[in-house]
Amino acid sequence: MAAALVVGVACTCEKVVTATSEPEESKLRSTVGGALADVNIGTNEAKKLKNITKSSIITLRLAAGENLIGVLRRYDVNTQQVMTLIREVQPWLDLNKLTTGKAIQLTLNQRGSLIAFSIGVRFATILTATLEDGDWQVRESTLESELVDEHIRINVGRSLYNSALDTGVAVDVIQRAIAVLSHRVDFQRSLQDTDVFEVFYQSTQLIDTHPLSKKSEVDKVNFIKLTVSGVPHPLYRYRATGESQHRFYYADGRPVQSFLLKTPLNGARLSSTFGRRKHPILGYSRLHKGLDFGAAIGTPIFSAGDGKVLKANWGGSFGNRIVIRHANGYQSLYAHLQGFATGIKAGNEVRQGEVIGYLGSTGLSQAPHLHFEVHKDGRAINPLTLKTHRYTARKLAGAKLEDFSKTVARIDAQLEHSYAKRNEPSQLVFNQTLKEHQH
Structure with missing residues (x-):
């Protein structure tokens, strides 16, 4: 067990002001089975929730294959109302692109019908759309916080x-x-x-x-x-x-x-170095143009330096790969990724140390690892012997x-x-x- 000194000292002179809540909100807040519900949305759960006999706020997490229309229709919201909700919330969030596991809150009346829909749009900021006479009234509120x-x-x-x-x-x-x-x-x-x-x-x-x-x-x-x-x-x-x-x-x-990182991930072991070697799958010797780092699937991969993403797609034997162009004629390549981080696509700029993807075993890969290459003026070089001090x-x-x-x-x-x-x-x-x- 790691020994630790942990000291948290609040340094704010004033609190972040919370937006005023609607007077009715505290009356509506209740419990499901004695506690705030936190469940995956699914047919069985929906049927159970329809039997709620008192007003309540429930928290749901979007399950794989679910969409907002299908979810809200279970609570007496028609398709047109859902489409209107999506349009009203568009300035803050695209409800058509909610990811699996995204949390939402539904305020239900005694009959189990929807009164209000709430969702987090960024840290400490909640968006609530209340259904009033068939129309949505949208408001943004800020949760109380401190530095x-x-x-x-x-x-x-x-x-x-x-x-x-x-x-x-x-x-x-x-x-x-x-x-x-x-x-x-x-x-x-x-x-x-x-x-x-x-x-x-x-x-x-x-x-x-x-x-x-x-x-x-x-x-x-x-x-x-x-x-x-x-x-x-x-x-x-x-x-x-x-x-x-x-x-x-x-x-x-x-x-x-320094200009470029030599090891763009943490907690890995160097499993293969730069140079000629017998390929473990192809069976013949060829130049291994980079370094291989073995680690658990999902380990975050960092950009080795500031630059522009040239490729973030499937690369044949490389599997999911990212290629980044840096200054001074350098490029870096990251291969066999499980997937890409949000916002990583060709044409986007990245900063040194930014998470760009996650370690995997895609393409021509025998085990989970990151294959990392650095090129200077089109020629592969050993990342461990990088000499970029003149750019620092x-x-x-x-x-x-x-x-x-x-x-x-x-x-x-x-x-x-x-x-x-x-x-x-x-x-x-x-x-x-x-x-x-x-x-």
Whole structure:
């Protein structure tokens, strides 16, 4: 079990204001069988729900093969009303493209007929359409939330990803940290059980959980530190004047980012290297133009660098593959994917460390793995021997370094404050959690 110091300090001066609820809403809210229902939509469930004898709000999750028209018609909503609902909600969300598992809420009257339809459109934002005299009245409401600083320090254990996840670090934070640290750390070779990972980030959290919204959303990761074999890598988030995005730097102003990542995933083993080898399926020797990383199906794959997606489709023996064009004549290829991340298609821009797909075993693949290639001016090169330092941003200097030093001092002060709350400035604390709300 990973040891962990977890300190959450609320830093908001004011709460996010919740939109005023309709007076009738609290009267309508009831329970199904003593608890709020959370079921998959299906014929059997629909028949049971039709027998509800009191007004209630139920939560449903769209099952495979279901569509909104079929669902709502079970609750006395006709096809024309569903089509009107889809049109009224279009500015916020396309109800024709709801994915399997998407949660919706239905407010039913005593006869089991629909009164209102609710759905989450983004974090902490709920859209409710109320049926009044045959017409839909749509309103948007914001759930009450607060800003919270999260300072977490853990032993890496067997896997940085799994240890951080078990401790409660948000998945977005873990992926971002790994993407940044990958510039300096080879996650497939370097980590040991005694290494320590530390992160300081800010998130917006719901005051009360809601079935139509995730519990929290990461705002920004301000500090990342990984100590490998006694060597610390403390990194601070900063956007220099004239820069379009934030980057991570060492305290002396050295940028951590390199031009391309050498390992675009975490928690994998290097199963095959660059060079000539006997192909495990074809049976003859040929040049293996990239690296193979073995990992569990569904492991997130990151873009090795900023660039433009050239291909995100089926690639024959490559199976599902993605090809990205980067600056300076470089391209990267990711093959045998289980599937593509949302929004990844030819022509779209991606950022370094962005999740572009998920590890699989499609195409000419003997076992689940990622096949990763890097090409320079059309020629395949060994990703492990990439030498792109001349493309890396220069060390901060002058006024930029002075301004950055203020950022470092501010973050260090926040870290010291959170350590002082536990009175454990140099020791790991086992699963201790502290959240302080400032009013």
